[in-house]
Amino acid sequence: MAEPFVEMEYCQITKDGQCACGDDFQWEKPAGEERCIAVLSDGLGSGIKANLLANMTTTMALKFMRSNKPILRSAEIIMDSLPVCEVRKISYATFTIVDLSAATGRARVIEMGNPGYIQLRGETEIPPCSTGNLVSSRWPDRQMDISEIQMAVGDRLIFCSDGVTQAGLGRPEYRFGWRRQGLLEFARELILADPGISARDLSRTIAFNAMSINPDRRCVDDITCAVIYLRKPRTLRIITGPPFHKEDDGAFAALAVPDGGKVIVCGGTTANIITRVLHREVHIDLKLACCSGGLPPPGRMDGVGLVTEGILTLTRVAGLLEAHEWEDAPAAAREIIGLIEESDAIEFVVGTKVNEAHQDPKLPVDLEIRRNIIKRLHEILEKDYGKKVTVRYF
Amino acid sequence: MIDLEICCGTTCYMLGGAALLELEKALPEEWRQLVDVRAVPCTDACAREDLGRAPFVRLNGELIANATREKIYLRLSELVAAAGGEK
Numbered sequence: 001m002a003e004p005f006v007e008m009e010y011c012q013i014t015k016d017g018q019c020a021c022g023d024d025f026q027w028e029k030p031a032g033e034e035r036c037i038a039v040l041s042d043g044l045g046s047g048i049k050a051n052l053l054a055n056m057t058t059t060m061a062l063k064f065m066r067s068n069k070p071i072l073r074s075a076e077i078i079m080d081s082l083p084v085c086e087v088r089k090i091s092y093a094t095f096t097i098v099d100l101s102a103a104t105g106r107a108r109v110i111e112m113g114n115p116g117y118i119q120l121r122g123e124t125e126i127p128p129c130s131t132g133n134l135v136s137s138r139w140p141d142r143q144m145d146i147s148e149i150q151m152a153v154g155d156r157l158i159f160c161s162d163g164v165t166q167a168g169l170g171r172p173e174y175r176f177g178w179r180r181q182g183l184l185e186f187a188r189e190l191i192l193a194d195p196g197i198s199a200r201d202l203s204r205t206i207a208f209n210a211m212s213i214n215p216d217r218r219c220v221d222d223i224t225c226a227v228i229y230l231r232k233p234r235t236l237r238i239i240t241g242p243p244f245h246k247e248d249d250g251a252f253a254a255l256a257v258p259d260g261g262k263v264i265v266c267g268g269t270t271a272n273i274i275t276r277v278l279h280r281e282v283h284i285d286l287k288l289a290c291c292s293g294g295l296p297p298p299g300r301m302d303g304v305g306l307v308t309e310g311i312l313t314l315t316r317v318a319g320l321l322e323a324h325e326w327e328d329a330p331a332a333a334r335e336i337i338g339l340i341e342e343s344d345a346i347e348f349v350v351g352t353k354v355n356e357a358h359q360d361p362k363l364p365v366d367l368e369i370r371r372n373i374i375k376r377l378h379e380i381l382e383k384d385y386g387k388k389v390t391v392r393y394f
Numbered sequence: 395m396i397d398l399e400i401c402c403g404t405t406c407y408m409l410g411g412a413a414l415l416e417l418e419k420a421l422p423e424e425w426r427q428l429v430d431v432r433a434v435p436c437t438d439a440c441a442r443e444d445l446g447r448a449p450f451v452r453l454n455g456e457l458i459a460n461a462t463r464e465k466i467y468l469r470l471s472e473l474v475a476a477a478g479g480e481k
């Protein structure tokens with residue numbers, strides 16, 4: 001079985017009246033390592049000051065974890081570095097650090113001051129198991145709890161700022177706030193109702209529910225909820241460009257048959273090769289032509305899936321992903337991005353034959369070489385969207 | 395029925411094919427029942443210099459290079475007339 005995919009998502013809601021969130025969440029998958037590190041920090045107070053404290057904490061913690069620095073020393077450096085609040089004369093930012101090996105599922109959770117993490121296997125809670133704690137002699141009131149846990153495929157890890165667990169304070173039915181127990185029960189219900197719920201949807205639903213149980217549904221404290229979901233990867237294969245050697249058409253076209261994942265065919269000639277080899281028809285909805293936004297309308301191939309034009313559409317998709325903005329994107333590009341969003345692992349199958357007509361100087365715009373567009377997509381999808389990307393050339 | 399296939403390939407789309415994709419709506423009412431307008435991923439004609447320039451369409455399998463609405467209407471009217479004659 002393929003290595004499990006780590007979906008790491010969070011949702012953040014800023015306290016009413018503030019222009020910056022006093023919590024911060026950062027994560028990364030260090031290049032060349034099957035490892036994921038996530039840090040959530042809640043800065044003292046709210047607004048810009050808190051944002052600065054939280055941001056400094058997540059940035060430093062991430063850097064220290066990446067370079068495997070001893071955690072106690074790292075925490076001391078972080079606490080020494082944080083600016084002192086003029087009003088309260090202290091410097092403080094809580095944190096939760098998760099360092100997970102995607103290959104083995106082993107994770108180390110380091111917590112200081114945040115609500116305790118929740119590990120769920122399906123809807124069943126795996127009780128937290130603190131394996132020790134660390135206290136700095138210079139900061140004796142800042143204890144760090146360390147838990148070494150084992151995650152299995154299908155497990156979720158939920159961690160948050162106290163804006164979630166203290167939600168509801170001030171209402172008679174939440175005398176002590178929502179608390180960790182309330183969050184746990186809510187998350188279990190959500191998973192029971194939708195066992196495959198994504199980390200993105202789970203974190204969003206929790207964060208917005210926390211806000212909704214506050215008095216007058218106001219966001220009285222910064223809210224951040226992060227979810228790590230270890231799951232079987234959802235795969236997407238994007239096939240584009242005719243193979244360099246015609247004799248490879250058969251093997252190339254065979255990859256268009258979905259084998260557990262989804263498939264997109266990008267390119268007219270590519271679609272024709274697959275149609276010829278697999279005897280599958282393409283249906284293009286001409287009604288979409290009127291609102292195609294400068295791209296040919298998308299179509300469907302029987303038993304395969306989405307079919308779009310190649311170079312123009314992929315170039316547009318790369319641009320939209322780089323800009324992180326695709327709400328008003330043309331149908332073809334939006335559909336591709338939608339499928340990318342739903343997927344964890346993306347495989348590009350790229351035919352390298354160049355269509356000489358694309359080099360015609362009379363074309364109104366310069367067309368990029370297909371391989372260059374795939375390189376752009378590869379880079380942005382890994383760097384900004386955390387996707388696992390592979391490329392196979394034909 | 396008369397088959398009209400409009401190429402949606404990159405080159406055709408950029409060289410005027412985009413405007414042809416909305417041709418169906420512009421067809422005279424009496425032709426709409428007779429013409430089946432479809433978009434196809436590519437006619438693969440642009441890769442061959444001997445077939446002329448994009449955009450390409452196919453009318454009953456016959457390739458038309460450098461296709462414009464006027465050119466398509468002209469050929470369609472011939473086909474419609476022929477179809478009427480056959481009746």
